[in-house]
Amino acid sequence: MNDAAARARMASMPIGVVLRRTPGTTRWAKWAWGAVAVTPGGGPGHWTELRREGDAVEFHAATVPLELHRSETEGYLVALNGAPPSVYVIMRRAGGPDDRPEIVAVTASAYEAQDHTDNGEDIVERVRMPEGLEAWIGDFCTRHHVDEAFVKRKRRPHLDAQTEDGKGDARIRQAADVFRSPGSIRGGRS
Template sequence: MAVRHLSVGIVAVKRKLNNPWVDFEWLPEAVLPGLPAVEPRSLIGAEGSVERWYLGEAELAFHSGETSHYRDNLVSGRPAVWVALRESHEGAWHVAGVTVDPYEGESFVDVITDKVEALPMPHEIAVELQAFIDAHHVEQPFHKRKRDRKDPDAEQPEYGIGHPLRQGTGRRP
């Protein structure tokens, strides 16, 4: 199976909340094609109570067996990159996962403590993804499965007296 790895940078936003139990909220905000010349976990901007942080590098992996999923993403009208952020035991937020597979991205929300967003896919990543699909996609024809027919010569199971499925007992199951 062919695999292509692509390094991307992840930007997150940290917002101050007016909440007695939680001080801040972290959310993924942008995917950068390539890696900027900024150290991971660096503050890159602030406006009022909102801060933007460069969290660091993440690796997108394209697998040849998933090309139909990637194609679904590209033709959706809003191609996306799913990013999941997770808080460590020390309280620092980091990238838990990044994918362009919409079905894998949907599964990211199964971890309820993660912050997951479907972010707009940068054009450079879409071009790389389309080239990977063109090189590795194999169309799988749909085959409708036929039901097995009941064998009229097969013996019926024996049910004991009083069993609800026994014929002629007068009882309903």
């Protein structure tokens, strides 16, 4: 597959992630971190302080690529049709003296975000999509989404059901008591 074909199947854009640090509410957590915004086409950012209001500080924590793949458009449409349309910032606790989280990824797929919440290690924050990002993802979905009809699975009759009467345990050779357990045969009890 050449580069042009690969680019037609996916799209990528750098996304800046803005995190807000506020004082923790318990004695075990000095700081509470939360994703508050994303900036499409964001430049490089490595914990650049953007704004300070008392003890609350907002940082441009990182810029990571947001990748769209044509096989995942259903998950993007779920995120676009949410109220409000959102992207998901995936973080991990990195430890350290200030307990800054590590930005793992940004995704527009509600299904991928759900997968990250299931692993128990990642923190997933839902962030409102800026209008330009919403239009870009919507355009990608318009070009690549194909509705798949739901097909109900049908039961197949088992081949064994045609030859046996379905009663008892196949390991018991006696036809008189088909419900007796195999252990009672070996022990000699009746």
